[in-house]
Amino acid sequence: MNKQVLEGLNKQLNMEFASAYVYLAMSSYFESIDLEGFSDWFKVKAHEEMFHAMKIYDYIGDRRGKRDLSAIGLPVKTWKSPAAAAEDAYKHECKVSASIHNVIDIARQHKDHSTEAFLHWFVIEQIEEEAEADRILQKVKMVAENPGGMFMLDNYMAERAKVDAAKVGTESGGEEE
Ligand code: MG
Numbered sequence: 493m494n495k496q497v498l499e500g501l502n503k504q505l506n507m508e509f510a511s512a513y514v515y516l517a518m519s520s521y522f523e524s525i526d527l528e529g530f531s532d533w534f535k536v537k538a539h540e541e542m543f544h545a546m547k548i549y550d551y552i553g554d555r556r557g558k559r560d561l562s563a564i565g566l567p568v569k570t571w572k573s574p575a576a577a578a579e580d581a582y583k584h585e586c587k588v589s590a591s592i593h594n595v596i597d598i599a600r601q602h603k604d605h606s607t608e609a610f611l612h613w614f615v616i617e618q619i620e621e622e623a624e625a626d627r628i629l630q631k632v633k634m635v636a637e638n639p640g641g642m643f644m645l646d647n648y649m650a651e652r653a654k655v656d657a658a659k660v661g662t663e664s665g666g667e668e669e
Contacts, residue, residue: 493556493557493604493607494602496601496602497595497598497604497607498552498557498558499560500595500599501551501557501595502559503595504548504591504595505545505549505552505559505560505561506561506564507591508542508544508545509541509542509545509564510565510567511538511541511584511588512538512539512541512545513564513566513567514568514580514581514584515537515538516534516567517568518530518534518537518571518577518581519532519533519534519535519537520569521569521570521577522534522574527646528646528650529645529648529653530646530649532650532653532654533649533653533656536653536656536657537581537656539657539660540660543660544614544617547613551610555606555607573636574632574642575632578625578632581625581628581629582622582629584625585618585622585625586622588621589615589618589621589622592614592618593615595607596608596611596615599611628649631648
C-alpha cells in the first residue's frame with residue numbers, strides 16, 4: 493500500500509478509537525448529572541466507534557499494511573451544560589467526516605481504488621452520524637431551560653440507546669448483553 497494512504501488510514505484508525513474515548517467521556521458526564529438515557533446512548537456510540545476502528549484495523553491487515561497504533565488523545569471530560577456536550581458531539585462528527593474525506597482524497601491521488609471503495613462505507617455512515625448528532629443537539633437546545641422536557645428527552649434517549657445497541661450488535665456480529 494502507498495505510504496501516504498497507509499498513514500491516512502492509521503490516522504483514521506486512531507481517530508475512531510479517540511472518538512470512542514470522546515463518547516465515553518460524554519457518557520460519564522451525563523451519568524454524573526443523572527441523565528442516564530444520554531449516558532447509555534453515548535456508551536453505545538463509544539461501542540460503535542470501536543467497531544469503526546476495528547473495521548479499519550482489519551482492512552489495513554488485509555492489505556498487508558503496517559498498523560501504527562499510536563497514543564489516543566485525552567478527551568474533554570466535562571461540559572457546562574448538556575447542550576455544550578451535544579454541540580461538541582456534533583462538531584466531533586463533522587471533524588470525523590472531514591478526516592475520512594481527506595483520506596479518500598489521498599487514496600485518489602495514488603489511484604488506490606480499493607481504499608476509496610472501502611472508505612465509501614464510512615462516507616455514508618457519516619451522513620447518518622452527523623444528522624443524528626445534529627437532531628439530538630437541536631432537541632437538547634429545545635428543552636435546555638426546561639427540566640421536565642429534559643427528563644422526557646432523557647427517557648427518549650434511553651429508548652434510542654436500546655435500539656442502537658441492538659444495531660451495533662448486528663453490525664459487529666456480536667451479541668449485546
Ligand atoms: Mg466513527
